[in-house]
Amino acid sequence: MLDIHNPLIQIKITSAVCSAFAIGTTIYRLIIRWGRLQADDGWAFFSMLTLLIQIAGVFMRIPDPTRLSHLNRVASYYLMATSFYTIIWSARLSILFSIIRVDPSDSRKRLLKLVAVLFSIVCIVLIAQLYWVCEPQPKWKDLPSPQCTLNKQIAICQLVSDVIADSILLVVPLKLLQSIQDMRLRLRLMVIFSTCIVTTVVSLVHAVLILKRGGKKVIIAALVEDCLSLIVCNIPVVFTSALRLRERHRNKTTHQPTLLKFSNPLRNKGTTYSQGDETTLMTWNSTNTPLTLTKPSSVPLNVSESALGLNTIRIDPRLVGTPTNSSMNV
Known part of the structure; x- marks a missing residue:
């Protein structure tokens, strides 16, 4: 019987449940986009692959860690920590390339591609920061379940970069949506693209837990943030497909011979x-x-x-x- 009060079990349950929804939406997205896949779908697929790597790192943490070698225990932590950044930022790149795909302005497309390069650089810098903070602290590697103690520097950099990136993803579509005359459609698309605010809120919680050294709560918040980021990047495609299916069903039920x-x-x-x-x-x-x-x-x-x-x-x-x-x- 599962001991739900065990921190290790709580982390695994969180990873399994949240990841199932994130992977499910990504697979559905790839199915409905099959035959016309573009860069935004590729980044969503890459984000899903790194999420699978994170799941492997989570389930490498077993109740009896002595059954794993010292190297495997350290590798488990680094798999989880590194994939945390790749999942989030590849999901943001997917949203950004979704906007690029539908934007008719060539000048804005060039600008947004430059923003995509900046997103990639920020992701690489944050991963490098993780290693230059954790490697000088060798004591955490000797723990039964190794976990690096993240400092204020990492928390601030994560929070600032997340707020700026999500703000860009929220503001950029507004110029595109201004050309839509249908007010209901415009409002609907604004709601869809504004879902990136959810990841900002979770990122804020994650940063606060890092500052307070929340232990297992830091890992749980990171897992939730990753999965929400992937789900949010799939919402524009999945939601649009759901609306299209509803319209088709409505047309079939109201169809009359002419x-x-x-x-x-x-x-x-x-x-x-x-x-x-x-x-x-x-x-x-x-x-x-x-x-x-x-x-x-x-x-x-x-x-x-x-x-x-x-x-x-x-x-x-x-x-x-x-x-x-x-x-x-x-």
Whole structure:
């Protein structure tokens, strides 16, 4: 029976549960993006791979650490600590490249690619800082479950870099979203991209625990922060896919067969073309001119029709053939 009060068990449970959600969302993202994968998907995949490495480091910590060699125990800690940075910053790079992918401005794309380079440099510097702080302190390596005592320098650097990076990821999409006319869609996308604030909050908690030397709580906060970062980077793709599936389901349930009727022009000047809940008046001139389909003024155009200019459709009668009193389903 599991002893949930055992710090080692708590760390493993946290890693298993949170990682399952993070890996699940990443796999779903890769499936729906399959065949059109781009850089943002690649960074999400890399973040998932390093999360698997972190899981291996967590489960290398066994109840009887003496069964592992001294080198393996130290390697377990460094796997967890190093992957902490790679998971978070590769997830941020995935969000950044998602914005680059949909941004139509070439100048902004070049600027954002420069920001991506800076993100990579910060990640490398933070990993190097971990080693230059921990290596001069050899005593922690002799503990049964080795864990380096992180100092104020690491906590401050983590917090500052996290706040700046997440602020960039929050502000950058705003310029892109200003061009969207649909207020509901704009608000929805703003909520999606603003989820990066969640990682900032968890990062703040993590930094405070480092300053207070929280022991196992520092590790648990780090695991939660990693998994949330990966989940957040997948939210724009997963949420958009969920909305698309809902719209398809709604269209299927409300679909009705369209009845297209033609009348003899010598007997009737016009007839009605019905499609779903929309009605269009068709008129046919006896001079063999093309048919003109116009929506009555009483029926307002929806956004897509207005944007695409679908208020008038012209049909060549040579393609239609001689009008008859017959009707057919389209």
